[in-house]
Amino acid sequence: MSCRAARRLHKALGRRGAFLAILGVGKTCWGISFLVDPPSNLGLELLTDLCSLRHWAWLWIICGLITLFSAFLRVGRDWFGFLAALLPPTVWATAYTVAVITGDYSRGGFVAVWYLTSHVGVILWASAVPEHSVPPPVRARRGKAA
Secondary structure (H helix, E strand, O other): OOHHHHHHHHHHHHHHHHHHHHHHHHHHHHHHHHHHOOOOOOOOHHHHOOOOHHHHHHHHHHHHHHHHHHOOOOOOOOHHHHHHHHHHHHHHHHHHHHHHHHOOOOOHHHHHHHHHHHHHHHHHHHHHOOOOOOOOOOOOOOOOOO
């Protein structure tokens, strides 16, 4: 991608959109990794009792794609991308927390805190950051087309 195209993309996305795009690509790739080479289900028994990690991969993939596509929406309409970005790490943190409580995975508490801080916390913070780099929409003057 040329520098000019990158600048144009950055201008179109703004800070919030760039954040959503990065998250969306990351979450989608993380989900695909579960399809390609499923990890150990240690600590995720709450989820795997319902279905396999290959099925749970689609939660990451679908939410990642929603997050990515929301990056191209205007500020205020991008909320669904932030909501979609929150869902998978919240589900994973819940599963690890339950694993600690039930005694299935003592390390799960640390993993849950990691998901809640580095994922959920950062997403909540970013969703509240105002977008200052997106110019207001151009309004047509009376009698002239935009």
